Amino acid sequence: MDFIKRDSISLLIIDMQEKLINAIPLDSRESTIRNSNILIETAKTLNIPIMLTEQYPKGLGLTIPEIKEAVGERFKPIEKLVFSCARSPEFKSTLKETRREEVLVCGIETHVCVLQTVLDLINHGYKIHVPADAVASRKEFDWKTGINLIDRAGATVGTTETFVFQLLERAGTEEFKKISKLIK
Numbered sequence: 001m002d003f004i005k006r007d008s009i010s011l012l013i014i015d016m017q018e019k020l021i022n023a024i025p026l027d028s029r030e031s032t033i034r035n036s037n038i039l040i041e042t043a044k045t046l047n048i049p050i051m052l053t054e055q056y057p058k059g060l061g062l063t064i065p066e067i068k069e070a071v072g073e074r075f076k077p078i079e080k081l082v083f084s085c086a087r088s089p090e091f092k093s094t095l096k097e098t099r100r101e102e103v104l105v106c107g108i109e110t111h112v113c114v115l116q117t118v119l120d121l122i123n124h125g126y127k128i129h130v131p132a133d134a135v136a137s138r139k140e141f142d143w144k145t146g147i148n149l150i151d152r153a154g155a156t157v158g159t160t161e162t163f164v165f166q167l168l169e170r171a172g173t174e175e176f177k178k179i180s181k182l183i184k
Contacts, residue, residue, distance in 0.1 A: 004102060004104065004129055004156075004163060004166050004167060005102075005167075006046045006047075006167050008101055008102050009100055009102040009104055009129070009167070010048060010049040010050070010051060010095070010098045010100040010102070010103055010104070011039055011040065011043040011048055011049070011050045011051070011103075011104050011106070012051045012053070012085065012103050012104065012105045012106070012107070012117070013036060013039075013040070013050070013051070013052040013053070013067060013071070013106055013107050014053050014085060014105065014106070014107030014108065014113050014114055014117060015053055015054060015055040015060070015109075016032075016033070016036060016052075016063055016064055016067045016107050016108060017057065017060045017061045017062060017063055018060070018061030018062060018064055019059070019060045020055070020060055020108050020109065021033070021064050021108065023138045024108060024137070024138055025138075025140075028136040028137075028143070029136065031133055031134075031136070032106070032107075032108065032133075032134055032135065032136040033064070033066050033067070035106065035131060035134035035160040036067060036070075036106045036107070036134050037066065037067070037070045038134075038160050038164060038179070038182050038183065039104065039106055039131070039134060039160060039163070039164070040067070040071055041070065041178075041179060041182055042164050042167055042179050043104075044072070044074070045175050045178055045179060046167055046168075046175060048104075048167075049098040049100060050071055050074050051078065051085075051091065051094055051095065051098070052067070052071060052075065052076070052077050052078065053077065053078045053080055053085050053088070053091060053107075053113075054077045054078070054079050054080070055080055055081070055083070055113060056079075056080075056081055057077075063075075063077055078090050078091050078094060083113045083116045083117075084113070084116035084117045084119070085113070085117040085120075086117055086120030086124060087120065101125070101126060101127060102126060102127040102128070103121055103126050103127075103128050103129070104129045104130075104131070104163060105117065105118060105128060105129070105130050105155075106130075106131060106134035106135055107134075107135060108135065108136050109135075109136065109137040109138065109142070109146070110135040110136060110137045110142065110143045110146030110147060110150075111137050111143065111145055111146030111149075112137075112146075114130070114135050114150070115146045115149055115150055118130065118150050118155050119153055122153055122154050122155060127156070128150075128154075128155035128156070129155065129156045129157075129158065129163055130147070130156070130157050130158075131157075131158055131159050131160040131162065131163055132147050132157055132158070132159060133159050133160050134160050135147070160183075164179060164183070
């Protein structure tokens with residue numbers, strides 16, 4: 001297992017939408033939003049490409065304001081009906097344009113869209129990293145099962161801090177000072 005590197009990774013935020021997020025238990029919801037925002041700020045600070053999807057926004061609502069505001073000017077949601085982002089032609093095109101071979105994945109739901117995306121991306125040769133504290137499901141058992149399957153499929157499962165500090169590589173930089181203020 002290698003460290004993730006800022007010049008080879010992109011960030012994917014999956015389906016952080018109004019109706020989906022409101023179905024997540026409060027503790028998991030707050031943690032997932034907070035940690036996703038830390039990942040977004042890290043990506044922006046380190047100039048890492050950000051991709052964001054919305055599953056059937058007509059029925060499930062739009063991306064929640066906390067995520068939309070964090071992404072800022074890079075906010076260009078990819079609408080999809082398929083559960084796996086990798087089965088969306090628009091997503092595949094966007095991912096290819098990043099010219100990155102690794103993907104850091106956060107979002108919901110762990111056992112559905114996150115899992116299916118991870119499996120497809122691994123099968124397409126990408127290295128996948130999933131911070132377990134930045135993905136969520138409506139039920140804890142589904143989250144645990146999703147994380148277990150993601151791990152067994154060959155993705156690297158860690159935490160937001162694990163991946164953020166790998167990307168930062170060292171203390172004392174302006175980047176470190178900016179990001180470390182977000183981690184409490």
